[in-house]
Amino acid sequence: MTQFISSLFTFLPWLFIFYTSFVILFYLVILFISARQLRSEYGFNSKEAEEDLLDSFDTKPVSILVPAYNEEAGIYNSVRSLLSIYYPEYEVIVINDGSTDKTAETMIEAFQMVKINFVVRTRIPVAEINGIYRSTIYENVYMIDKKNGGKADALNAGINLSHYPYICSLDGDSVLERNAFLKVIKPVLDSDGEVIAVGGSVRIANGCHIEGGEVMTVGLSKKPLVVMQVIEYLRAFLIGRIGLSRHNLLLIISGAFGVFEKESVTRIGGYRTDTVGEDMDLVVRLHRMIKDRGLKKKILYVPDPVCWTEAPESALYLRRQRQRWHRGLCEVIWNNKDMLFNPKYGLVGVLSMAYFFLIELMGVFVELLGYLLILFGLLFSFISVEITVLIASLSFLYGSVLSMGGVLLEEWSLRKYPKPRDIVRLFFFALSETFWYRPLMIKWRLEGFFQFLAGKKDWGEMKRIGVGAKTEAK
Numbered sequence: 001m002t003q004f005i006s007s008l009f010t011f012l013p014w015l016f017i018f019y020t021s022f023v024i025l026f027y028l029v030i031l032f033i034s035a036r037q038l039r040s041e042y043g044f045n046s047k048e049a050e051e052d053l054l055d056s057f058d059t060k061p062v063s064i065l066v067p068a069y070n071e072e073a074g075i076y077n078s079v080r081s082l083l084s085i086y087y088p089e090y091e092v093i094v095i096n097d098g099s100t101d102k103t104a105e106t107m108i109e110a111f112q113m114v115k116i117n118f119v120v121r122t123r124i125p126v127a128e129i130n131g132i133y134r135s136t137i138y139e140n141v142y143m144i145d146k147k148n149g150g151k152a153d154a155l156n157a158g159i160n161l162s163h164y165p166y167i168c169s170l171d172g173d174s175v176l177e178r179n180a181f182l183k184v185i186k187p188v189l190d191s192d193g194e195v196i197a198v199g200g201s202v203r204i205a206n207g208c209h210i211e212g213g214e215v216m217t218v219g220l221s222k223k224p225l226v227v228m229q230v231i232e233y234l235r236a237f238l239i240g241r242i243g244l245s246r247h248n249l250l251l252i253i254s255g256a257f258g259v260f261e262k263e264s265v266t267r268i269g270g271y272r273t274d275t276v277g278e279d280m281d282l283v284v285r286l287h288r289m290i291k292d293r294g295l296k297k298k299i300l301y302v303p304d305p306v307c308w309t310e311a312p313e314s315a316l317y318l319r320r321q322r323q324r325w326h327r328g329l330c331e332v333i334w335n336n337k338d339m340l341f342n343p344k345y346g347l348v349g350v351l352s353m354a355y356f357f358l359i360e361l362m363g364v365f366v367e368l369l370g371y372l373l374i375l376f377g378l379l380f381s382f383i384s385v386e387i388t389v390l391i392a393s394l395s396f397l398y399g400s401v402l403s404m405g406g407v408l409l410e411e412w413s414l415r416k417y418p419k420p421r422d423i424v425r426l427f428f429f430a431l432s433e434t435f436w437y438r439p440l441m442i443k444w445r446l447e448g449f450f451q452f453l454a455g456k457k458d459w460g461e462m463k464r465i466g467v468g469a470k471t472e473a474k
Contacts, residue, residue, distance in 0.1 A: 013373055030239055030240060033243040034409065038409060060188060061091075063168070064091065067171070068095060071173055075106055079141065082176060084212075085181055091142065097154040125156075126160065129144060149273065159270055166259055168260075171255060171256040177306045183304050187302060195298045198259045199252070201257075202233060202308075204229055204310075206311050218417055227425060237303065249347055256307055272285070275331040281336070323447050326452075333361055340353045371442070400434045407426045
């Protein structure tokens with residue numbers, strides 16, 4: 001038994017070292033690719049280019065779908081922000097998914113909506129619809145009032161009602177920058193239909209000054225949990241998604257902000273309703289369709305168009321969110337396991353799916369192993385001091401330093417945070433990530449994994465303060 005324990009503590013540290021070194025190298029390569037891509041393509045930010053698209057006859061009309069469950073606090077600001085975007089032709093469809101608060105009443109009163117008789121072609125089966133409403137002051141604003149069926153079912157209902165060839169999924173607590181749609185639709189126009197899905201960046205609205213559904217000034221929340229989420233979003237969007245998108249390997253378009261070709265989405269049956277990872281699952285199944293049918297289609301990410309969304313401010317709701325996210329990842333990998341390491345699906349199967357399985361899903365166990373090895377190394381001397389220091393250094397590099405890379409890319413290119421003190425705070429909190437935030441994420445992601453094994457399906461209640469309902473930045 002003693003020999004076994006000794007062998008185990010010889011093997012496990014080197015397993016962690018080799019795994020973490022490989023992951024860090026992978027991320028550094030992605031960081032380099034993302035930096036080059038971000039720098040070379042950030043030219044699309046001129047007023048002239050935006051005005052050309054605004055007046056172009058080729059600009060595609062878009063149906064904006066806003067699933068809303070108990071979004072009373074933020075739904076007005078979200079819809080108001082959509083009504084002020086710069087885009088020639090679009091409609092807003094709010095889907096009230098059986099809310100138990102006053103989401104529907106808020107919409108009806110604020111936008112003077114009336115119930116209409118409208119025959120909907122049901123291309124995708126959905127839960128029972130109670131009624132369809134249309135604003136009497138904004139003819140492009142609709143609301144579907146339906147029984148609760150979950151976010152995916154609500155989006156499918158919106159797809160059935162939509163009139164336009166492109167759809168945009170947008171969370172009910174989100175606020176769009178006015179020129180976001182002009183920028184996110186540009187790859188579709190440039191590709192002449194080759195691009196069937198585009199995702200934009202999602203940023204944290206907590207701490208921003210928002211009036212009338214528009215971000216007036218960008219600020220940083222005073223709450224450490226929110227600041228860490230800002231850093232996470234920068235790392236995920238500016239490092240991970242840009243690098244994967246460059247080679248058509250993107251597997252996630254955030255449910256908070258993404259544009260899709262409607263025909264492609266309906267062809268694969270819309271959003272899957274038996275998973276909480278419906279946004280990632282949709283993109284994976286679009287890749288499956290592309291490969292199975294031999295289509296020359298692309299799915300891209302554009303870093304500049306930004307959607308601002310509300311982040312959980314308490315540990316209780318952040319924990320539920322991260323449990324759900326990891327559970328959703330497990331469900332997507334399991335439901336599409338035949339694509340994993342499968343050369344039939346090209347680099348999507350052998351690289352993208354492998355990345356999400358080996359690093360995003362299983363990486364939580366390796367990270368936990370690292371912390372345990374450091375703890376045992378310090379307390380019980382099972383591991384040499386040199387190996388313990390190496391493991392701690394790799395853990396710090398894997399967590400904090402890569403997060404700092406995301407902050408650096410933000411400051412180097414997009415510069416959404418105008419105050420120098422905000423950038424300094426982001427760097428400071430990025431440095432501290434390994435010591436307190438990542439252990440929390442490991443715990444909550446592990447809980448999500450075991451919830452997946454237990455077959456849990458519900459979303460978990462989330463409390464909203466409403467973006468723009470209060471501001472922390474002055």
